[in-house]
Each structure stands twice: as structure tokens, then as C-alpha cells.
Amino acid sequence: xxxxxxxxxxxxxxxxxxxxxxxxxxxxxxxxxxxxxxxxxxxxxxxxxxxxxxxxxxxxxxxxxxxxxxxxxxxxxxxxxxxxxxxxxxxxxxxxxxxxxxxxxxxxxxxxxxxxxxxxxxxxxxxxxxxxxxxxxxxxxxxxxxxxxxxxxxxxxxxxxxxxxxxxxxxxxxxxxxxxxxxxxxx
Numbered sequence: 001x002x003x004x005x006x007x008x009x010x011x012x013x014x015x016x017x018x019x020x021x022x023x024x025x026x027x028x029x030x031x032x033x034x035x036x037x038x039x040x041x042x043x044x045x046x047x048x049x050x051x052x053x054x055x056x057x058x059x060x061x062x063x064x065x066x067x068x069x070x071x072x073x074x075x076x077x078x079x080x081x082x083x084x085x086x087x088x089x090x091x092x093x094x095x096x097x098x099x100x101x102x103x104x105x106x107x108x109x110x111x112x113x114x115x116x117x118x119x120x121x122x123x124x125x126x127x128x129x130x131x132x133x134x135x136x137x138x139x140x141x142x143x144x145x146x147x148x149x150x151x152x153x154x155x156x157x158x159x160x161x162x163x164x165x166x167x168x169x170x171x172x173x174x175x176x177x178x179x180x181x182x183x184x185x186x187x
Contacts (some may be wrong), residue, residue, distance in 0.1 A: 001063035014066040030158040056074040057093040069125045088112030099171045105141040134186040143183040
């Protein structure tokens with residue numbers, strides 16, 4: 001699967017050779033705040049936990065994986081001094097992948113560098129990914145999860161047309177978290 005460039009961004013599916021980008025992103029406590037209280041990810045965690053998890057759901061044909069987001073060299077990005085830079089990634093995988101996968105319900109997630117926050121990049125990238133994933137016949141829903149205090153991520157979910165479904169425990173082998181669940185039907 002390919003995802004076309006947006007007016008300001010280029011997206012490419014990350015590979016197992018892209019661990020340095022994952023590490024770079026996770027070195028800012030502000031980026032990690034709502035994920036684990038602000039603890040930076042170590043290179044060992046990238047190599048022994050994050051990349052092996054990526055291997056489990058990576059499926060280029062279906063667009064599952066982490067989509068690397070880079071700012072295009074363009075005047076709009078130059079205003080923010082981010083032109084040509086790596087900004088973050090968009091997660092794509094079946095909802096509840098590590099517990100009870102829902103193959104028709106695709107989870108979107110995002111993690112972006114602090115310098116790119118508040119400029120619409122995450123929404124722009126997530127929208128492009130959502131549009132591409134929604135074209136697959138088996139996909140009926142797109143979902144996202146966040147801790148309730150992460151109002152910026154919830155705002156992105158709403159901008160993508162997702163609506164609140166429920167608040168409950170999000171189960172994951174790395175740890176369970178109380179979260180809010182949003183969803184959009186693509187039928």
C-alpha cells in the first residue's frame with residue numbers, strides 16, 4: 001500500500017531498520033508524558049520490545065505498521081522551521097491486536113515530535129492514512145484510544161470524524177491503561 005503525499009507531508013511505511021527514528025522520537029519527556037509519565041525509551045527497549053512488536057503486525061499490503069511522517073520542503077513547513085524533517089509516525093493495526101484482534105476495525109495512533117505539535121501535522125497525516133486504509137474492503141471501522149487527559153489526541157480523533165464510544169481499560173501485554181475509545185464507521 002502507498003499513501004500519497006499531503007500538501008505538507010510525505011508518509012512511508014517504516015521498516016525494522018528505522019529503530020533510530022523510534023528512539024529519537026521517544027527521547028522527549030513531553031512526547032512520552034501521556035504514554036508512561038514521561039520516561040524516555042532506551043535503545044534496548046526499541047530493539048527488544050518495540051521492533052519485535054512491530055514485526056507482529058507489520059503488513060505492507062494492508063498498510064499495517066508505523067507510517068513515518070516527514071515534512072516536505074515547502075513554504076508552509078518553512079514557517080515552522082520543520083521543512084524536510086522527520087516529525088513522527090502514525091500507527092496502523094487491527095484494534096486490540098495483542099489481545100483479541102478485530103480485523104475489520106483498524107486502530108490508528110500517532111506520536112509526533114513536540115516541535116510539530118499544534119500545527120495540524122498529526123491530523124493531516126492521520127487523515128491521509130485513514131483515507132487509504134478505509135479503501136480496503138474488509139475495513140468497516142477506524143478506532144483510536146487515548147488516556148482521558150490527552151485532550152490534544154482526543155481533538156485529533158474528533159477532527160477525523162470519530163465519536164466517543166466508551167471509557168474502559170485498554171488491555172495490552174505491556175500494561176493496561178484506563179482510556180477513552182473513539183471510532184468512525186467507514187461503511
